Amino acid sequence: MQDFEKLGVFYLGKKYDLEEKRLKDELVLYKSKDLTTHAVIIGMTGSGKTGLGIGIIEEAAIDNIPVIAIDPKGDLGNLALTFPQLRKEDFLPWVNIHEAANKGMSKEEYADAQAELWRKGLSEWGQDEKRIEMLRNAASVRIYTPGGSAGLGVSLLRSFNAPPREVINDKDAYRDRIDITTNSLLTLLGFNVDPFTSREYILISNIFEHIWSKGQNIDLPGLISAIQKPPFDKIGVMDVESFYPSKDRFSLAMMLNSLLASPGFKAWLEGEPMDINRFLYDENGKPSVSIFSIAHLSDSERMFFVTMLLNEVLSWVRGQPGTGSLRAILYMDELFGYLPPIANPPSKAPLLTLLKQARAFGLGLVLSTQNPGDLDYKALSNAGTWFIGRLQAERDKEKVLAGLEGAAAGGKFDRERTGRILAGLGNRVFYLHNVHEDEPVIFSTRWVLSYLAGPLTRDQITALTSKETVYEKPQPVQDNIPQMHKPGVFDETRPVHSKSAVPVLPLQIKQVYLPASGIEPGNLVYVPSVIGAADVLYSNSKLGVAVSKSYTLLAPLHEGPVPLNWSEAEQIDIDLRDLDSAPLEGACYADFPDAASKAGSYEDWKRLLTQYIRTNLCLKLFYSPTLKLISEPGEDERAFRIRLQHLAHERRDEAVEAIRKKYESKLDTLEERHRRAKQEVDRQNALAAQRKVEAAVSAGTALLGALLGRKMISATSVSRIGTAVRSTSKAFTSGQQISGAVETLQSIEAQIRELQMELEQQLEKISAGYNVMEEKLENVEIRPISSNITVHFVGLAWVPNTR
Numbered sequence: 001m002q003d004f005e006k007l008g009v010f011y012l013g014k015k016y017d018l019e020e021k022r023l024k025d026e027l028v029l030y031k032s033k034d035l036t037t038h039a040v041i042i043g044m045t046g047s048g049k050t051g052l053g054i055g056i057i058e059e060a061a062i063d064n065i066p067v068i069a070i071d072p073k074g075d076l077g078n079l080a081l082t083f084p085q086l087r088k089e090d091f092l093p094w095v096n097i098h099e100a101a102n103k104g105m106s107k108e109e110y111a112d113a114q115a116e117l118w119r120k121g122l123s124e125w126g127q128d129e130k131r132i133e134m135l136r137n138a139a140s141v142r143i144y145t146p147g148g149s150a151g152l153g154v155s156l157l158r159s160f161n162a163p164p165r166e167v168i169n170d171k172d173a174y175r176d177r178i179d180i181t182t183n184s185l186l187t188l189l190g191f192n193v194d195p196f197t198s199r200e201y202i203l204i205s206n207i208f209e210h211i212w213s214k215g216q217n218i219d220l221p222g223l224i225s226a227i228q229k230p231p232f233d234k235i236g237v238m239d240v241e242s243f244y245p246s247k248d249r250f251s252l253a254m255m256l257n258s259l260l261a262s263p264g265f266k267a268w269l270e271g272e273p274m275d276i277n278r279f280l281y282d283e284n285g286k287p288s289v290s291i292f293s294i295a296h297l298s299d300s301e302r303m304f305f306v307t308m309l310l311n312e313v314l315s316w317v318r319g320q321p322g323t324g325s326l327r328a329i330l331y332m333d334e335l336f337g338y339l340p341p342i343a344n345p346p347s348k349a350p351l352l353t354l355l356k357q358a359r360a361f362g363l364g365l366v367l368s369t370q371n372p373g374d375l376d377y378k379a380l381s382n383a384g385t386w387f388i389g390r391l392q393a394e395r396d397k398e399k400v401l402a403g404l405e406g407a408a409a410g411g412k413f414d415r416e417r418t419g420r421i422l423a424g425l426g427n428r429v430f431y432l433h434n435v436h437e438d439e440p441v442i443f444s445t446r447w448v449l450s451y452l453a454g455p456l457t458r459d460q461i462t463a464l465t466s467k468e469t470v471y472e473k474p475q476p477v478q479d480n481i482p483q484m485h486k487p488g489v490f491d492e493t494r495p496v497h498s499k500s501a502v503p504v505l506p507l508q509i510k511q512v513y514l515p516a517s518g519i520e521p522g523n524l525v526y527v528p529s530v531i532g533a534a535d536v537l538y539s540n541s542k543l544g545v546a547v548s549k550s551y552t553l554l555a556p557l558h559e560g561p562v563p564l565n566w567s568e569a570e571q572i573d574i575d576l577r578d579l580d581s582a583p584l585e586g587a588c589y590a591d592f593p594d595a596a597s598k599a600g601s602y603e604d605w606k607r608l609l610t611q612y613i614r615t616n617l618c619l620k621l622f623y624s625p626t627l628k629l630i631s632e633p634g635e636d637e638r639a640f641r642i643r644l645q646h647l648a649h650e651r652r653d654e655a656v657e658a659i660r661k662k663y664e665s666k667l668d669t670l671e672e673r674h675r676r677a678k679q680e681v682d683r684q685n686a687l688a689a690q691r692k693v694e695a696a697v698s699a700g701t702a703l704l705g706a707l708l709g710r711k712m713i714s715a716t717s718v719s720r721i722g723t724a725v726r727s728t729s730k731a732f733t734s735g736q737q738i739s740g741a742v743e744t745l746q747s748i749e750a751q752i753r754e755l756q757m758e759l760e761q762q763l764e765k766i767s768a769g770y771n772v773m774e775e776k777l778e779n780v781e782i783r784p785i786s787s788n789i790t791v792h793f794v795g796l797a798w799v800p801n802t803r
Contacts, residue, residue: 007767008032008325008653010059012052012432013446014125018424027126028443030385032063032326033653034436035364038355038382042372042400043389048428049368050075051452052387052445053333056366057289060329061139062131064645064773066280066287068313069331070306074295074455076333080141080464081451084133086119088112094453094460114451121447132449138773139287142279143456143465146268146305148296150461153271156308160208161217163315168212173318176353177311178208183346184307188300189255199244200252203227206235220260227253274308276316277642280328285641286773293461299337303345306338310350313363317354320361325649327362330354335369341376348376355382362646372399381406388422388431397422404433500588508599510795513580521586523802528592530555530564530602531797532609533576537788538619538633545782547619547633552576553609554797563595564605566612576793583798596796606794613789623778626769627651630780637777648770655766659759666755673748 009029016023039056043049050073057067057079069076083090092111100110122128145151160181167173179195182205186193193201207226211218218226227249235243259265272278279290292309294302313330320327332338338347354365355378367383369375373396380403388404391397397419405413421431421442432441456464505511512531516524531554538547555569583589595601622631622640627647631640 008063008649008656010056010063011446012055012059013428013430013443016429016442016444018421018429018442021426023444028432028441030059030432030434031436032060032065032649033324034385034434035326035329035366036324036359036362037384037435038359038365039367039385039387040375040380040383041366041368041387041389042370042391042396043387043430044370044392044396046427047389047391047425048430048445049370049387049389050333051428051448052389052430053331053366053368054079054448054450054452055445057329057331058135058449060326061287061289062135063649064138064287065326065329065649066139067289067329067331068276068279068309069289069291070309070333071291071293072295072302072334074293075452076291076331077143077293077456077461077464078450078452078454079289079291080143081453082132082136082141082449083115083118083451084129084136086115086129086132088115091115091118091451093463094451096454118447118451122449125447127447127449135449139289140282141289141291143461144271144290144292145296145461146271146292146294147264147301148458149267150296150458151293151465153267154292154305155271155273156268156305160219160223162212162215164319165215167315167318168215170318173314174212176349177315178205178212180307180311180314180346180350181208183349184304184311187307187346188304189259190300199248202235203230203244203249203252206230206232220256224253224256224260227256274312276312281638281642283638285638285645287645293456295455296458303338303347307346307350310347310354314350314353317358317361317363320363322360323362323646323650325362325646325653326364327646327649329364329366330358331366331368333368335367336371336374339367339376339379340374352376352378355379372396372403377403377406384435386431386433388425388433389429390425390427391422502583503589503592503597505597505796506599509597509602510793511581511798512576512795513583513798514574514800515578515580516584516587516800519800519802521584524584524587525590525801525803526583526587526798527590527801528557528596529797529799530557530596530605531793531795532566532569532605532791533793534609534613534789534791536613536617536784536790538782538784539788540780540782543621543623543630543780543782545619545621545630547782549619549633551613551617554799557592557596559593563593563601564608566605566609567616579797588803589798590801592796602794602796606791609791609794610786610789614784614786617784619782619784621780621782623780624772624775625778626772626775640777641772644772644775648772652766652770655770659762659766663755663759670748670751673744676744 009031012028012030014023015026015028041049041052054076057069057076060067069079071077081094088108088111091114092108095107095111095114097107097110100107103110103113105113119129122131143151144154146154146156162168163174163177167177182201183193183195185204186198186200191198191200195201195205204223204227207223207230208218210231211222211226228246230240230249233239280288282288292305294305297305338345339351340348351365354363358365367375367379370392372380372391386400386404388400391400400422401415401419404418405415418431418440421440425431425442428445430443430445432443434440453460513526531552533552534550536549536551538545538549540546552572552574553566553569554572555564555566557563558565619633621633622635622637623629624640624644627644629644629647631637635643
């Protein structure tokens with residue numbers, strides 16, 4: 001297999017000749033960025049649509065594109081079954097013993113046969129063990145079983161947290177978030193609600209709006225309490241009691257309480273939070289394939305979870321910068337019931353919104369279904385790629401034809417010819433319609449790299465996920481900066497001797513008091529410390545860094561020759577304007593060293609603070625030599641690597657597009673010269689012309705396919721140019737002397753060889769130049785100079801403590 005994986009194309013299979021019922025040699029390579037306009041896969045059971053879907057996910061993983069996959073049937077867990085060595089021992093735990101028995105084999109014999117079958121199948125499609133290894137190393141596969149215990153758990157508590165401020169400020173997005181959350185929760189309780197008439201919907205949505213608008217979170221126990229005692233008096237113009245009497249509200253609260261108290265529901269509260277970023281990337285920033293297996297759930301539970309997941313995906317999308325490259329994929333293996341043409345289940349609104357908006361942010365949706373009637377027509381109009389497999393009924397074909405005709409948007413579409421093609425499709429043979437290409441393609445799907453063992457059992461999922469651990473969210477780079485604390489009780493270990501009288505200090509000494517929240521004045525002791533506040537500019541013109549940071553440091557005081565050491569300071573999260581200028585009455589005051597009562601000491605400590613910052617508080621960043629990019633302040637290595645991966649995809653896609661434009665005009669020139677050569681050959685000798693022009697057209701077609709067609713600049717396509725050139729030369733060894741045409745075509749051959757070398761060099765450069773996954777990042781430390789350190793305040797801080 002040629003190394004086209006890093007060129008932004010997915011190897012889907014080979015072209016298929018429907019009339020001759022045979023495979024062609026031509027590979028079908030799908031540009032990954034085309035998936036930003038979404039795709040639908042339609043085919044009856046047994047058509048091969050799940051295999052195609054798994055193949056697309058494999059290609060995405062190899063290209064370092066993360067995937068979230070919703071798996072209602074349990075088939076997608078097979079993506080975790082990758083065996084680079086193709087040993088029978090690897091296949092043995094996963095083979096179907098019933099299939100083995102039906103074939104008269106032992107389990108071991110059948111495992112050996114399956115290993116050989118996979119080795120042969122991969123070889124026939126130009127793949128090998130190395131490509132399996134590449135897939136395995138490119139992305140981690142995790143299987144989640146929400147509401148169950150077989151796989152990794154998912155906690156839904158976070159889903160009732162207040163949305164980000166940017167969502168709250170966007171009225172449409174905020175309204176959608178409230179509507180989707182309320183609707184999905186009520187669906188789980190068995191309600192089929194109307195947002196305009198349902199009391200349950202109106203009450204709960206108002207509770208969410210009231211709580212979230214204050215930036216506060218709410219969990220299920222809090223929601224139950226709020227239903228019984230709403231945090232507002234009126235709904236609309238009516239008081240709450242008139243609109244929804246307390247007796248009826250109690251019944252609703254009891255339903256939620258019973259759900260919460262149910263032993264089965266505890267599984268919904270355990271596991272990883274609903275954090276899309278964590279589902280897309282692992283703890284090291286490597287792309288993940290996160291599979292959400294929901295086959296074990298009831299219909300209402302499936303709808304609840306899928307809607308909540310889509311809700312979180314929508315929020316994640318709205319927080320991403322715009323892009324024209326593929327950032328991630330959301331794959332759904334069976335769409336029936338989630339996006340119907342007439343009904344409005346809770347999942348429909350977020351799906352439609354994602355189909356309309358996600359493309360601008362690089363999220364591609366791939367939706368698979370058995371029946372085109374399962375999909376809303378608005379959704380079909382937003383899909384730029386259609387994979388059509390064997391259909392079950394004539395009416396299904398008519399619906400697909402209508403959808404394809406609409407997707408053509410006034411372009412060329414031969415309905416009659418397309419109907420004949422769809423009628424002739426067999427297993428694993430698909431009709432590919434891509435709005436980004438001029439012509440549809442008939443192809444057969446490639447052999448998948450993962451072992452297709454069928455739907456995984458509970459025990460198999462447990463075996464696959466038993467070694468998985470939920471990682472903790474990495475902390476930002478600390479920059480050698482003292483750990484930040486919320487202001488509160490200072491951790492004072494030295495003995496405290498307190499006095500009730502307020503200490504009298506020189507007026508030149510600035511005194512402030514940290515807030516003493518939660519401490520009764522009779523138990524309050526103020527402990528003296530030194531507080532310093534400074535602004536620091538970190539600047540490096542070579543790296544293009546100019547970052548300002550503010551520090552508020554709190555250092556303890558000691559008796560002895562060194563009463564203060566800034567290296568013992570803690571960074572506190574407080575604004576100087578929030579500090580009190582006077583103490584609370586009734587408080588006592590701890591002793592302090594004599595140095596703290598001298599105004600001159602604070603000038604010395606101010607100078608030492610500047611020195612401490614210059615020497616110790618450096619700014620730590622990461623630098624990517626490949627992309628010549630530096631991390632943002634506070635951006636950890638994981639977040640930086642994620643950003644680098646997508647930026648590499650964007651630059652790679654731009655480089656590919658630049659090559660296409662560069663060679664397009666050259667190709668046009670070559671084709672024009674071939675046309676003229678053909679005219680000359682035709683004029684001299686018809687028979688010779690036939691042989692020679694066929695060869696010339698072969699070369700031109702290879703170039704066209706490489707630069708402008710579906711196999712754009714893939715190494716496989718480029719290599720075919722050499723074959724075409726050789727056939728051209730061979731055509732002129734028949735002894736016929738057509739000197740003018742020969743000279744013309746030989747000149748073109750030389751140009752083709754030169755063009756081939758240029759393309760190969762460009763391909764190698766692109767393939768190697770944007771691989772940042774294994775890149776070793778450089779650590780960069782930027783220290784401030786004294787003139788860039790501004791100390792605003794150094795004074796005596798009284799820190800609250802208890803007696």
